[in-house]
Amino acid sequence: xxxxxxxxxxxxxxxxxxPLPPPPERLRRGPLRAxxxxxxxxxxxxxxxxxxxGSGSSPSGGSGSPLRSTRLTSQLGVALGVAFGICxxxxxxxxxxxxxAGWLPLPERPAGLYRVTQGLxxxxxxxxxxxLGVKLxxxxxxxxxxxxxxxxxxxxxxxxVAALVGAALFQLVSGMLNIAHWYGPMPFFFTNAxxxxxxxAAGALTSHVGVQLPVIRxxxxxxxxxxxxxxxxxxxxxxxxxxxxxxxxxxxxxxxRSGTPGGREAAAGRRELLLAVSLAAGVITVATLGQTVRFLxxxxxxxxxxxxxxxxxxxxxxxAAAAGVRAAALDPGYRLTVTGLGRTVELSLADLAALPQHTxxxxxxxxxxxxxxxxxxxVRLMDLLRLIDADPGECTxxxxxxxxxxxxRTSKVGNPADERTLVALRLGGEPLALDHGYPARLIAPxxxxxxxxxxxxxxxxxxxx
Amino acid sequence: xxxxLIGAGLLIMGYGVCGALVDGEVDVAGVALFGIALLVLHxxxxxxxxxxxxxxLRRLVRPGRQPAARIAAITGLAVVVVALPLVLGFGxxxxxxxxxxRSYGRNLLLILIVTTGTVLACRKGIERFRARGxx
Numbered sequence: 001x002x003x004x005x006x007x008x009x010x011x012x013x014x015x016x017x018x019p020l021p022p023p024p025e026r027l028r029r030g031p032l033r034a035x036x037x038x039x040x041x042x043x044x045x046x047x048x049x050x051x052x053x054g055s056g057s058s059p060s061g062g063s064g065s066p067l068r069s070t071r072l073t074s075q076l077g078v079a080l081g082v083a084f085g086i087c088x089x090x091x092x093x094x095x096x097x098x099x100x101a102g103w104l105p106l107p108e109r110p111a112g113l114y115r116v117t118q119g120l121x122x123x124x125x126x127x128x129x130x131x132l133g134v135k136l137x138x139x140x141x142x143x144x145x146x147x148x149x150x151x152x153x154x155x156x157x158x159x160x161v162a163a164l165v166g167a168a169l170f171q172l173v174s175g176m177l178n179i180a181h182w183y184g185p186m187p188f189f190f191t192n193a194x195x196x197x198x199x200x201a202a203g204a205l206t207s208h209v210g211v212q213l214p215v216i217r218x219x220x221x222x223x224x225x226x227x228x229x230x231x232x233x234x235x236x237x238x239x240x241x242x243x244x245x246x247x248x249x250x251x252x253x254x255x256x257r258s259g260t261p262g263g264r265e266a267a268a269g270r271r272e273l274l275l276a277v278s279l280a281a282g283v284i285t286v287a288t289l290g291q292t293v294r295f296l297x298x299x300x301x302x303x304x305x306x307x308x309x310x311x312x313x314x315x316x317x318x319x320a321a322a323a324g325v326r327a328a329a330l331d332p333g334y335r336l337t338v339t340g341l342g343r344t345v346e347l348s349l350a351d352l353a354a355l356p357q358h359t360x361x362x363x364x365x366x367x368x369x370x371x372x373x374x375x376x377x378x379v380r381l382m383d384l385l386r387l388i389d390a391d392p393g394e395c396t397x398x399x400x401x402x403x404x405x406x407x408x409r410t411s412k413v414g415n416p417a418d419e420r421t422l423v424a425l426r427l428g429g430e431p432l433a434l435d436h437g438y439p440a441r442l443i444a445p446x447x448x449x450x451x452x453x454x455x456x457x458x459x460x461x462x463x464x465x
Numbered sequence: 466x467x468x469x470l471i472g473a474g475l476l477i478m479g480y481g482v483c484g485a486l487v488d489g490e491v492d493v494a495g496v497a498l499f500g501i502a503l504l505v506l507h508x509x510x511x512x513x514x515x516x517x518x519x520x521x522l523r524r525l526v527r528p529g530r531q532p533a534a535r536i537a538a539i540t541g542l543a544v545v546v547v548a549l550p551l552v553l554g555f556g557x558x559x560x561x562x563x564x565x566x567r568s569y570g571r572n573l574l575l576i577l578i579v580t581t582g583t584v585l586a587c588r589k590g591i592e593r594f595r596a597r598g599x600x
Contacts, residue, residue: 063520130543140512163478166500169507174499176547181556181564187495192488197496199481207474210467268595275594276536280543283580287544287572301572302548304565315563322560435561 016153028146037064037141067269068138074219075274076135077212081205083128087171088202090121094367095195097448100414108418111445115365118448119292122369125175126288130280132168134273157211164204170197179304179368191367291370305370311433314364314372317449318406320434325402325455334439336423340395340461343388349439352425355379360420366449376443378424381416381459390461392417398462399442402455411451413444416461420445423456515542533591537584541577548573 030036097106097114149155171194177183178190186193209216290300294307305315320326328334335346347355358380365371382392397416403409413421421444425432432438437454444452485491518538526534550556551569558564584591 065516065519065523126547129547130539133543133546134539136507137512137515140508140516143508160478162504165507166504169503170496170500173503176550180550180553181558182550182553184555185499187498188492189490192490193485193492193496196481196485196488196491197500199484200478201481203474203477203479203481205474206477207471210470210472210474213467213470271597272532272536272591272595273539275591276539279536279580279584280540283540283544283576284547287576288547301567301576302544302551302569303567304551305563306566309566310563315566316561317564319558319561322558 016156017151019151020147020149022147031141031144032146032148034146036144037068039064039066064141065269066265067273068141069266069270070215070219072270072273073135073138074216075270076131076138076277077216078220079277080128080131080135081209083124083131084168084201084205086124087121087128088198090117090124091195091198093117094121094448097446098451100412105414106446108415108420108445108447111420112363112365113446114448115292115363115371118365118367119289119369119371122175122179123285123289123292125172126284127281129172129176129284130277132172134277136165138273160204160207160211163200164208167197167201167204171201181304292365294372303370304368305366305372307370307372310372311435312374312427312430314374314427314436315370316435317366317368318454320438320455323401323403323406323455326434328402328457329434329438329455336440336456337458338384338388338461339458340388340397341390341463345387347384347387349425352379352423352440355383357425358419358422360422360443362420362443362445364443364449364452365447374427374443375429376422376424377426377429378422378440378443380419381413381421381423381442381444382419384423384459385416385461388461394464395461396464398460399453399456400458400460401453402457408450408453411442411453413442414464418444423459529592530588532595533584533588536591537581540580540584544573544576544580548576 028034093106094114094117096104100106149158174186174190174194174197177186178194183190284302286296287300287302289303290296290298291303291305291307297303297306297308307315310316320329335348336352338345338347356379357377359375359377361373361375363371363373381397385392385395385397395416397413399411399413401409415421421442423440424437424443425440427433427436432441437456440456441454442452442456485493485496519535522534522538523531548569551565552573554565554569556565
């Protein structure tokens with residue numbers, strides 16, 4: 001045998017595509033049997049073309065749905081790809097705001113940007129529920145491909161599809177549980193798991209698009225190209241383009257041969273399902289978006305939060321009692337400590353009230369997608385920094401809560417010189433409610449709610465590195 | 466193009482898996498358990514039920530009324546899935562009435578009645594939309 005430079009690569013390739021012994025035929029029962037998902041003959045004479053995919057269909061016809069088609073799957077896939085893309089990017093933005101990367105400074109303006117991106121994140125995720133549901137239904141027959149595994153490459157492809165489906169379900173379900181504050185079913189810490197599984201889903205989706213690209217292209221080509229789509233050659237192209245990895249499975253009858261009666265029926269079925277998905281996504285959106293878009297609140301019957309309600313017209317995520325700060329917050333001996341650069345000052349509530357007061361209108365925008373606007377009054381953070389002779393433009397501040405524990409008891413302010421960043425003492429003209437952070441809380445523009453630290457005890461100042 | 470997408474996707478997946486393994490706050494076993502459980506429940510319980518319901522619908526409902534019935538059923542099912550954690554209300558907190566402030570069971574019922582009624586009333590329009598030329 002002649003040694004060839006790429007003989008090793010060729011050996012790997014040969015191994016990957018070496019056929020595995022097929023499992024015994026008698027296991028091919030139930031959904032695994034040939035043509036199990038083929039459309040049933042319709043009463044009324046419209047029979048979907050038998051064996052439209054050229055394989056695995058029984059002349060008798062199964063009892064599968066005539067509504068499945070490669071084109072439907074591709075269109076749903078594109079919509080789902082856009083939805084997951086939006087969720088991924090808005091989620092990444094939320095992550096970066098909470099875990100700032102030194103090389104990527106994020107602006108404080110527009111002040112309401114996070115409210116929009118996170119509202120979009122949750123709304124898009126919820127609207128993706130019917131999309132993912134129908135998409136997975138449309139490819140369900142492929143789960144029962146026979147033989148289950150042809151060769152090692154096929155096994156890897158199927159495993160990556162399993163990872164994609166698992167990760168997609170994981171993201172949507174864990175997100176829904178999180179906005180419903182129901183953590184019981186999740187045996188892990190939601191935030192970090194949701195973040196890392198997002199990368200898994202994004203990667204699996206990218207690979208999946210790569211694998212299916214020819215099928216998608218073929219299915220979406222030429223909107224009204226009835227003739228093309230109906231010719232046998234284009235059908236063959238679909239098959240060969242799908243390559244060795246996957247061929248349209250048993251249930252993928254009639255790739256929309258609009259010229260034929262069966263094709264017309266398939267196209268009508270596809271439109272019906274697209275209508276159903278759009279309607280479902282629309283109803284879900286209207287029923288929940290009111291948690292951040294206030295004028296929709298009266299009709300958002302399933303919104304987990306209601307802006308404008310709660311103490312001082314603002315919802316609460318964590319109460320003072322739950323945070324264990326009631327006694328410390330109500331203690332008349334309360335002092336706010338500003339410390340750093342070798343100096344420390346302690347301020348009573350009266351001292352804080354005696355400093356110049358500023359008022360700003362800013363939203364509390366929660367990672368859970370709800371938001372509500374408040375009118376806050378208090379001392380600018382930069383004025384507090386100047387009390388210890390710190391230059392706000394040259395420093396960062398860490399704001400610490402009275403809470404003894406908990407993940408969100410401190411937060412960092414990268415730009416204390418921002419004039420709308422306040423240590424707020426009042427909300428809507430009244431002293432802060434205890435559950436909103438009395439005696440003093442942070443409020444800053446374009447910032448997730450978990451970082452608007454409540455019940456401030458200490459502000460630690462440090463020179464920006 | 467295909468190879469680039471597949472390769473990039475594998476790299477991104479690898480980043481996610483390694484990140485989760487390195488992150489001390491991620492219980493990888495719990496995450497895997499939850500993902501696999503969802504996958505199995507969806508593919509082995511939920512979808513067979515949906516497929517069965519679809520077959521039943523095709524058998525029981527007159528052909529002319531099937532599209533509207535299917536659209537109402539799909540919409541209703543999707544809304545139920547989204548509403549379920551809210552209706553069950555395990556996330557309610559005794560001292561914080563601003564979390565899950567509404568009566569979600571009643572509201573879900575209301576939405577189901579209104580959407581189903583509207584879809585069935587628009588039966589003719591749905592049939593026309595369905596039968597529109599190839600697109």
